[in-house]
Amino acid sequence: MKTVYCSILGFGAIGQGVAEVLLMKKEYLESIGLEVKVVAVVDSKGATVNPEGVDLADCLSRKMKDGTVAIEPISGVEVIRSIPHNLVIETTPTDIRTGGVGLQNMLAAFQTGKDVITSNKGPLTLKYRELMEAAKAAGSHFRFEATVGGSMPIINLANEVLAGNKIKSIKGILNGTCNYILTRMLEERASYNDILTESMQLGIAETDPTYDVEGIDTACKLVILANSIFGLDVTYNDVEVTGITKVTPEALEMAYERGHVIKLVGEVSRERIHVAPRLVPINHPLAVGGTLNVASIDTELAGEITVTGKGAGPIETASAILSDLVAIYGNG
Amino acid sequence: MKTVYCSILGFGAIGQGVAEVLLMKKEYLESIGLEVKVVAVVDSKGATVNPEGVDLADCLSRKMKDGTVAIEPISGVEVIRSIPHNLVIETTPTDIRTGGVGLQNMLAAFQTGKDVITSNKGPLTLKYRELMEAAKAAGSHFRFEATVGGSMPIINLANEVLAGNKIKSIKGILNGTCNYILTRMLEERASYNDILTESMQLGIAETDPTYDVEGIDTACKLVILANSIFGLDVTYNDVEVTGITKVTPEALEMAYERGHVIKLVGEVSRERIHVAPRLVPINHPLAVGGTLNVASIDTELAGEITVTGKGAGPIETASAILSDLVAIYGNG
Structure with missing residues (x-):
């Protein structure tokens, strides 16, 4: 049995999803020879710390009850x-303006030789090259499947399953939120x-929807794909x-006809x-409805390969984080 | 540089596709530290053999001109x-009745400690367990992404990218040929x-279409998924x-309305x-047209993940074989 000691920095919906998934998948992880011990859970007010492993179920229930897991006034970087x-x-x-505390956490992690798995797009959108170099210098693993498309596998699909296949473009x-609207x-x-x-009433759109409807979120994800799959150096x-704010029902109807x-x-x-808003033929694999995400990968040898899945949700996103964890530590 | 010595057994459309892809991707393979040398190309009439590596371009042109690569009267098992x-x-x-020469080839390969990558469904449909045990006993790799869905990645997607995610069902x-019809x-x-x-005039359906239109081909692929992803032991x-032979245009039209x-x-x-023929809602990710293949993987944590791609074609299928080759030999 290999023991992986880890910290969870950020304990909002996704951090809590990670804790839930680690509890749910304890047996599975043991079946592939992994024991995962969480040494610290950190939110914006402080942390619960135990070098021998915190009680995740207790962290989840205190977060629900008190709104925080803070027992000690200690930050992610300090952990x-x-x-x-x-x-x-x-x-x-x-x-996406400064990279926030996530950027500091990632850089500190690499400086101390730790691996990083993240769902946080900001640092990757701003400082991809710097982060990759820091990870490489430290000999650290750095994986971020959860930053694009939630549970929909795209980065690992393109870089691993389609290995050897030159990718010409990705369209998705x-x-x-925009797809739902x-x-x-x-x-x-x-x-x-x-x-x-x-959408706001249903909790599908945020109270300030700018980031989604103006296309900023999509743009950040494209930056991550451009850097990680195409090897570019863009921001x-x-x-x-x-964005979609100028699309009218008349335009949608005319297109549909x-x-x-x-x-x-x-x-x-x-x-x-x-x-940009674009026309997609109704029977094309990209034409999926609701809140689904989809990506078509145009490859040199295999033609277009399209993958569709739930783009958001705490458990779905945590499952992408789990797949990264298994990819790093799972083989031997 | 690691040198992989391999044989290509079977030199029809897919075997030729493999030869073409190995020629096309020579530089890419070298860039990841691999040199692939083909020591023998075998078709039903005989083989071209050179322990230092045959000339693949010459094999392709002789196959085109003469209908065979046979220089020596030697079989796959002898190679x-x-x-x-x-x-x-x-x-x-x-x-799918006897497993054919493919089954003999695979068993002989494992007996002599060789790895196997295949696009041949027959042996896997009949003797999955026996083949896996032979591979395991020999310490051999055995991969077969190309047997299901051509270039559409499904086995490697389910077993590797979605690692840790219990799969409830796969529908696809x-x-x-059936999708086209x-x-x-x-x-x-x-x-x-x-x-x-x-479809026959266009070369999409075979002269004897039974295997496709009666659902036999689909059933064989399900057997492979059941054994390799769900860990079952079925044939x-x-x-x-x-099959689809009793579907009428009236039924299709009524469903569409x-x-x-x-x-x-x-x-x-x-x-x-x-x-079986089943109703699929028009805006569902499974509702793809033409000759496309599609599979929806229903997972415990990530919900439904759907992947769409070209299900056939020599280069597309060879690209799945290439991805298996890179998965076995590509990392160090």
């Missing part, structure tokens, strides 16, 4: 520097504002971005990275 | 037993027989099978394995 462990699971909120619907506008022949209100500023749907499509190739 | 090499790429035709369209019957409001004739006889298409769906779970 990284003071408690020996192998792996940092970084699930703090995305900040990478934001479930456009799907519902067509179904109800309703305006953007009406469906946006509905958010290299993406041409148009001609056999098309309008989707917010992000596309990345070596030549161009852009996000 | 396996007499020429030292690491890997057998087995692409002889599928025989795994036969491009049903798609065209609806588009043209034409009978099964008319579209079957069209073709454990599958309930209904109610927002559905009819597809030949294969489904495997721990409880049941069956193939």
Whole structure:
């Protein structure tokens, strides 16, 4: 049995999902020879720490009851520097302007030779090259399947399963909120504002939906794909971005009559990275509805391979983090 | 640089595709530290053999010109037993009654400690357990992504990218010929027989289409998924099978008016394995047209993940073989 000591930095929906999945999959992990011990759970107010392993069920129930797991006033960076462990699971909120605390956590993790698995797009969007170099210098693993498409596997699919297959472009619907809004506008022949209100009431759109509906979230995901799959060195500023706020029900209806749907499509190739509402034929694999995410990978040998899945959700995202954990520690 | 010595047994469309892909990807393979030398190419008439590596371009042109690569009257099993090499790429035709020469080739490969990558469904459908045990006893790698869904990654996706995620069921369209016939019957409001004739003229259906249209091919693929992903021990006889020969244009049209298409769906779970024409909602990820293949993997944590791709074609299938080759030899 190999023991992996890890910290969970950030204990919002995704961090809690990770804790739940680690509890659920304890037996499975043991069956492949892994025991995962969480030495610290950190949220914005402080941390629960135990170098021999915290009680995750207790952390989850205290978070629910008190809104925090803080017992000691200690930050993620302090946990990284003071408690020996192998792996940092970084699930703090995305900040695409500065990289936020996530960027500091990741750099500190690599400086102390730890591996990092993250769902946090901000640091990867701003400082991909610097992070990869820090990981490489430290001999650390750095995986981030959860940053793009939630449970939908795309980075690991492109880099591992399709190994040897040159990828020409990736085209996809990478934001479930926009997909939901456009799907519902067509179904109800309703305006953007009406469906946006509905989406907020259902908790599908955030109170400030700018990040999703203006295409910023999709653009960040394209930056991560461009850097990690195409080997480019780009940031958010290299993406041409148009959101969905100007799409009308009339345009959706007219497209539909001609056999098309309008989707917010992000596309990345070596030549161009852009996000915009685009026409997709109804029977094309990209034409999926609701909050689904989808990505079509155009390959040199295998043609177009499309993968569809739930783009969000704490357990779904945590399952992508689990697959990264198994990929790092699972073989021997 | 690591040198992989391999044989190509079977030099029909897929074997030739493998040769073409090895020529095309020579530089890529070298970039990841691999040199692949083909010590023998075998077809039904004999073989071209050179322990230092045959000239693949010459084999391809002689096959085109003369219909064979036979220089020496030597069989696959004799190549396996007499020429030292690491890997057998087995692409002889599928025989689901006896396993055919493919079964003999695979067993001989394991007996002599060689790895096997195959696109041949027959032996896996009949003798999965025996083959896995022979591979294990020999310490050999045995991979067969190309047997299901051509270039569409499914076995490696389920077993590797989704590691840790319990799979509840897999539902899919795994036969491009049936998908083409049903798609065209609806588009043209034409009978099964008319579209079957069209498919044969286009080379999409074989002269004897039984294997495809009766659902046998789909059933064989389900057997492989059941054994390799669900860890079952089943054969073709454990599958309930209904083909598409009784589907009418009227039924397709009536379904369509109610927002559905009819597809030949294969489904495997721990409880049941069956193939039958089934209704699929038009905007469901499974509702793909033409000759595409698609599979929806229902997972415990990540929900439904769907993958779509070209189910056939020599280069597409060879690309799945290449991904298996890189998975075995690519890391150090």
